Amino acid sequence: MVVITDVLPHSRAEKAGILKGDTLVSINKKQINDVLDYRFYLASNDVTLIVVRDGGFKKFRILKSEYDDIGLDFRTPLMDKKHSCRNKCVFCFIDQLPKGMRKSLYFKDDDARLSFLHGNYITLTNLEEKDVRRIIDMHISPINVSVHTTNPELRVKMMKNKRAGDVLSYLKRFADAGITLCCQIVLCKGLNDGEELDRTMRDLEALAPAVESTSVVPAGLTRFRDGLYHLESFTPEECAAVIKQINDFGDMCKYKHGSRLFYPADELYISAGLPLPDDSFYESYSQIENGVGMLTDMRTSVLTELEDEERYAPYKDIRRSVSIATGRAAYDHISGLANLLTERFKNLSINVYPIKNDFFGDRITVSGLLTGKDIISQLAGKELGDVLLIPSSCLRAEGDVLLDDVSPADIGEALGVPVTPCGSEAQDFISTILGLNT
Numbered sequence: 001m002v003v004i005t006d007v008l009p010h011s012r013a014e015k016a017g018i019l020k021g022d023t024l025v026s027i028n029k030k031q032i033n034d035v036l037d038y039r040f041y042l043a044s045n046d047v048t049l050i051v052v053r054d055g056g057f058k059k060f061r062i063l064k065s066e067y068d069d070i071g072l073d074f075r076t077p078l079m080d081k082k083h084s085c086r087n088k089c090v091f092c093f094i095d096q097l098p099k100g101m102r103k104s105l106y107f108k109d110d111d112a113r114l115s116f117l118h119g120n121y122i123t124l125t126n127l128e129e130k131d132v133r134r135i136i137d138m139h140i141s142p143i144n145v146s147v148h149t150t151n152p153e154l155r156v157k158m159m160k161n162k163r164a165g166d167v168l169s170y171l172k173r174f175a176d177a178g179i180t181l182c183c184q185i186v187l188c189k190g191l192n193d194g195e196e197l198d199r200t201m202r203d204l205e206a207l208a209p210a211v212e213s214t215s216v217v218p219a220g221l222t223r224f225r226d227g228l229y230h231l232e233s234f235t236p237e238e239c240a241a242v243i244k245q246i247n248d249f250g251d252m253c254k255y256k257h258g259s260r261l262f263y264p265a266d267e268l269y270i271s272a273g274l275p276l277p278d279d280s281f282y283e284s285y286s287q288i289e290n291g292v293g294m295l296t297d298m299r300t301s302v303l304t305e306l307e308d309e310e311r312y313a314p315y316k317d318i319r320r321s322v323s324i325a326t327g328r329a330a331y332d333h334i335s336g337l338a339n340l341l342t343e344r345f346k347n348l349s350i351n352v353y354p355i356k357n358d359f360f361g362d363r364i365t366v367s368g369l370l371t372g373k374d375i376i377s378q379l380a381g382k383e384l385g386d387v388l389l390i391p392s393s394c395l396r397a398e399g400d401v402l403l404d405d406v407s408p409a410d411i412g413e414a415l416g417v418p419v420t421p422c423g424s425e426a427q428d429f430i431s432t433i434l435g436l437n438t
Contacts, residue, residue, distance in 0.1 A: 001025050001052070002032060002079045004072050011071020016060045018072065022051040034080040036113050040138045043067055078113055083126050085110035088160035089148075090229035091188050091219035096360075098224050102405060119289060121146040121184050123159065124167040132170055135179065142180035142212065145171065149185070149192040150203035158191060175210030183214040184290060189232050193242065201249050201262055208257050215290040216246050217265040220369075223361030233363055239272035259283060263292045267366070270329050291366070294424070295333045301426035302337055306344060315434055319347040321385030322433050324422070325375050327367035328354045341433060350433065353379060359404065368393035372406020376414045384415060389422040389432060 004022045007014045024032050027041040027049055041047070047070070049060045062070055085108035088095070094108050114120040121144045127135075135143065149155050152165025174181060183204055187193055192200065197216070204211045218234055225231070234242065243264045250260035260283065269276050279300045282293035306312070326334045331354035338350040355378055357364040359371040368391065375390065390411070394402050399421065401407050412419035422432040431437045 002034070002038075002074055004051070005075050006073035008071035008073065012062050012064055012068070013060075013071040016049075016062050016070075018049065018051060018060055019053065022053050022058075024072070025050040025052055025057070032079075034113060035074075035078050036134070036138065036140065038079060042070065080113075082107070082109050082114070084108055085123070086125055086161055087123055087164065089186075090158055090160070090191070091186050091221075091231060093220050093222070095228060096220075096222040096224045101403070105403070119144055123161075123164070124170050125159070125161050125163045127167065127170060132173060136173065136177040139177070139179065141178075142182050143174060144182045145184070147171075147183045147185055147200065147204065147214070149196055150200045151192075151196055154192060154196060158188065171204075171207060175207040179210065181207065181211045182286060183211060184287075185214060185216045186219050187216055187234075187242065188219045189234050189238070191231075197242075197245065198249070201246070205249075205253055205257075205261060208253070208259075208261060211261065213259070213286040214262045215265060215287040215292045216242070216262060216268070217290055217292075218242075218267055218271070220366075221361070221363045223363075234268075234271065236272050239268045240274060243268050243272060243274065263287050265291045266293065266295050267291060267329060270332075270365075295330065298424050298426065298429070299333065299337065302340065302429060305426040305430055306340065312344070312430075312434075315436070316345060317347055318345055318434055320433075320435055321349040321351075322387055322389060323351045323353060323379075323382070323384040323417075324389045324433075325353050325355050325370065325379065326391060327365050327370055328356060329365035330367050337429070341430065345434070348434070349385060351383060351385065353382060355379075367391040369403065370394040371404040372402045372411050373404055375402075375411055376406070379415055384417045387418045387420055387435070388412070388415060389420055392421040392423045395421055 001023050004018065004020060004024055007018055007020050026032055027038070027047050028044060030037065030041045032038050032041065043066055045064060045066050047062050049062070051058050051060070064070065087110070094106060097105060109120060110122050110126045123146045148158055150168055152168060155164040155168065156162060171181065185192065185200060187197065204214055219231060221231055221233055246262050246264045250262045253259060253261040263282065266276060276296050279296055282296060285293050285297055288294050288297060324334055324338065331352065335352045338352050342348050342350055355370050355374050356362055357369060358374050360369055370391065379388070388411070390408060408419040408421060420432060422429060
């Protein structure tokens, strides 16, 4: 049962007589506990809702098109509390955060509903038999799964959860039910690499085509690891060997299934000093949110966008000086794009500055984990031009502050220059640099 916090004006629910403060019990005799129940059972042309009001039950019938909403709002998007993670993974990034940061950063979610709704990755250890049955019965797909290893004993060791090995059986049950699985392997040196990685790839490949894609991402290691499991970064040579191992297996999958299925993260190529694959390698870019193909896609999209000569012809003589702050991993990539733009727009000047991550430690090189204090300290006294652009990815979802609670306005005040977040989508990237978004 969930409390209705609002009924939208002129909606079907309002016209039916449902009120704010009513408690929704069921739809078509199916109990409603959260958003998945609600959305699934609401998908009908004829719905009968039972609510509790003033201690009694009331029934409302609504006729509608199958997928139309009826205008009810609830306290949270999930209509329930988020399910927190029960694991203590040896590579968990949240365990590597220093004390004193905002409280929300320390919450670990492991919620199958968020996997379906927002693409979050889950470990399966939070699922009980009733949850598995519901996923299968409702055909909730795709499900994004943090697998890491298919060796049950090793998975228990890595995740420090006695259920971690047993729940791997859910993968086959989901696959047999026709549910698409997108998987993730966080690679830890000396644990799930080498022969163990081969085993995991073989086991997941056996579940194709249900397993649609799998990203292999090196564990992020901050300087705040005192008292945690000892992990070391992969050397450039080791990164190159991992890439070859994954891509050799991917070549076989491409021949057998028509898809590579397994993709190394961009970070591995950058660490190895190897060129990123071209656009065709990533097929549908199904793992782009995991940092797989993100840089290639951005470059390809920018080149395609610049082919639209009519769109940008009015700005060919634009006179503007821009600076861009970026993580060290993306520095060469962003510099290359900056060169493309300054060649096209002759009066455009762009300075790209790589920011070393002093806050988390120099092993963290991605732009999304930059902090305001590092940007301020490292760009003080630099030539910043008319505006400083910072990656949108380093801001929280609300777009207001970075991880250290420093805002773009704070950075601008400290450096004496306007600061604007800049996204990686091609049109937004180019327009922001040219100042067309203001």
